[in-house]
Amino acid sequence: MDTFKTLAAILLTSVLVNNYVLRQFLGICPFLGVSKKLNQAVGMGVAVTFVMLLATAVTWPIQMFVLNNLGLEYMQTIVFILIIAALVQFVEIFLKKFIPSLHKSLGVYLPLITTNCAVLGVTINNIKDSYGFGESMVSSLGCGLGFMLAMVLFSGVRSRIDESDIPEHFKGLPATLIAASFVSLAFYGFEGVVDNLFA
Amino acid sequence: MDINAILIALGVVAGVGLVMGIVLALASKFFAVDEDEKVLLVREALPGANCGACGYTGCDGYAEAVAKGEAEPNLCIPGGSSTAAQLSIILGVKIQELEPKVAFVACGGDCEAAKSNAIYDGIKSCKAASMVYGGPFDCAYSCVGCGDCASVCPVNAICVHDGLAHIDPRECVGCGKCVGTCPKHIIKLLPKDTKTAVMCSNIQKGAVARTNCKNACIGCKKCELNCPEKAITVIDNLARIDYDKCTGCRLCEENCPTKCLKPIDFMNNKIG
Numbered sequence: 483m484d485t486f487k488t489l490a491a492i493l494l495t496s497v498l499v500n501n502y503v504l505r506q507f508l509g510i511c512p513f514l515g516v517s518k519k520l521n522q523a524v525g526m527g528v529a530v531t532f533v534m535l536l537a538t539a540v541t542w543p544i545q546m547f548v549l550n551n552l553g554l555e556y557m558q559t560i561v562f563i564l565i566i567a568a569l570v571q572f573v574e575i576f577l578k579k580f581i582p583s584l585h586k587s588l589g590v591y592l593p594l595i596t597t598n599c600a601v602l603g604v605t606i607n608n609i610k611d612s613y614g615f616g617e618s619m620v621s622s623l624g625c626g627l628g629f630m631l632a633m634v635l636f637s638g639v640r641s642r643i644d645e646s647d648i649p650e651h652f653k654g655l656p657a658t659l660i661a662a663s664f665v666s667l668a669f670y671g672f673e674g675v676v677d678n679l680f681a
Numbered sequence: 682m683d684i685n686a687i688l689i690a691l692g693v694v695a696g697v698g699l700v701m702g703i704v705l706a707l708a709s710k711f712f713a714v715d716e717d718e719k720v721l722l723v724r725e726a727l728p729g730a731n732c733g734a735c736g737y738t739g740c741d742g743y744a745e746a747v748a749k750g751e752a753e754p755n756l757c758i759p760g761g762s763s764t765a766a767q768l769s770i771i772l773g774v775k776i777q778e779l780e781p782k783v784a785f786v787a788c789g790g791d792c793e794a795a796k797s798n799a800i801y802d803g804i805k806s807c808k809a810a811s812m813v814y815g816g817p818f819d820c821a822y823s824c825v826g827c828g829d830c831a832s833v834c835p836v837n838a839i840c841v842h843d844g845l846a847h848i849d850p851r852e853c854v855g856c857g858k859c860v861g862t863c864p865k866h867i868i869k870l871l872p873k874d875t876k877t878a879v880m881c882s883n884i885q886k887g888a889v890a891r892t893n894c895k896n897a898c899i900g901c902k903k904c905e906l907n908c909p910e911k912a913i914t915v916i917d918n919l920a921r922i923d924y925d926k927c928t929g930c931r932l933c934e935e936n937c938p939t940k941c942l943k944p945i946d947f948m949n950n951k952i953g
Contacts, residue, residue: 554689554690564697572704
């Protein structure tokens with residue numbers, strides 16, 4: 483029961499409290515770039531979740547069994563970037579061959595994920611928080627879902643912004659960034675919620 | 682700190698890079714997808730307006746269907762016969778002629794002729810306006826004039842003035858998007874060499890149609906009786922022209938009591 487509690491706490495924490503986009507400000511580029519339409523936002527969210535899970539599944543063993551054993555913890559960032567980039571490329575080739583329809587709908591977003599710092603952030607934070615393999619996977623699932631949640635919420639906010647009458651100078655990116663800061667403030671309301679939930 | 686630490690770090694990064702490189706190289710070899718050259722050729726020959734007149738999702742979708750042999754090469758309306766000829770050459774099949782078409786608003790009910798029963802002051806959309814008691818005009822088959830057709834036109838060939846949509850036949854590519862958008866279903870695709878057209882879509886009885894709009898077709902059958910080619914038939918109180926038979930003799934126009942039969946010259950933008 484305790485493990486379940488821990489995992490649930492990790493999942494909820496990474497979705498709501500430590501939301502990567504809105505609390506840690508990682509992965510802002512796709513957050514602003516692909517949140518114009520709901521279906522695109524969902525597509526990007528699914529792709530990021532998938533890549534986060536895959537990246538964690540590969541980087542965690544490499545950190546534990548290769549880097550730690552050789553005393554190369556300081557090479558973490560470079561090795562992880564290398565692995566994530568290659569992984570995304572591999573996923574793209576794989577999808578193109580076996581699931582062309584999915585490749586067509588995700589195709590645009592996959593290269594964007596290669597340099598998405600949220601993915602790198604998840605893998606590094608998993609190591610930093612000294613999670614086990616299972617906990618790491620749950621945490622990356624939560625982070626991916628949190629990313630998707632932020633994207634979906636913000637696509638709704640953006641469609642409202644597009645329809646509203648705002649001063650000329652605020653149109654476009656300024657209004658979007660201000661709105662993003664409000665959404666981010668709203669997420670600060672989750673502070674402490676999860677800790678008390680499982681206390 | 683000795684040289685070994687550096688070498689080990691170097692070796693690990695190089696090793697990871699090498700393994701990943703080999704995996705990617707193998708993957709790109711084994712999972713390679715053959716892209717059909719024909720698709721690319723066909724796609725380049727198409728105009729790229731993505732108008733959807735061919736019935737596919739866009740030029741890409743149509744190119745794929747043509748290359749696979751699932752679609753005829755003469756469906757691209759904006760490209761016309763020159764594109765059809767190019768596609769036929771790429772595919773190595775016989776050229777099929779494509780009859781160029783032009784969209785035409787079959788309504789003569791401008792602000793003066795059509796009787797209005799209300800002033801519509803809602804969302805500027807024909808679809809919305811026609812939901813309110815069938816539109817702002819007495820005639821249920823009248824152009825609403827809010828310009829839904831103009832907003833979907835990919836080449837900006839439609840403008841609305843005097844409460845009636847006007848399509849510039851020289852700009853129109855005949856994609857038929859407006860035809861599907863019009864909530865009154867009064868836009869029709871006519872052959873580009875059309876000489877006479879009925880500028881009305883009202884199928885109510887003559888007396889009712891006439892009260893609602895001065896320019897309405899009242900279904901009097903004068904045109905049907907006078908046509909030497911038997912090209913006109915009145916069905917449901919509305920004259921309909923068979924363009925395979927019409928020679929453009931203009932006898933029907935002269936005999937039409939409400940002058941809803943209009944001379945047409947699409948090439949020179951003369952309608953009515």
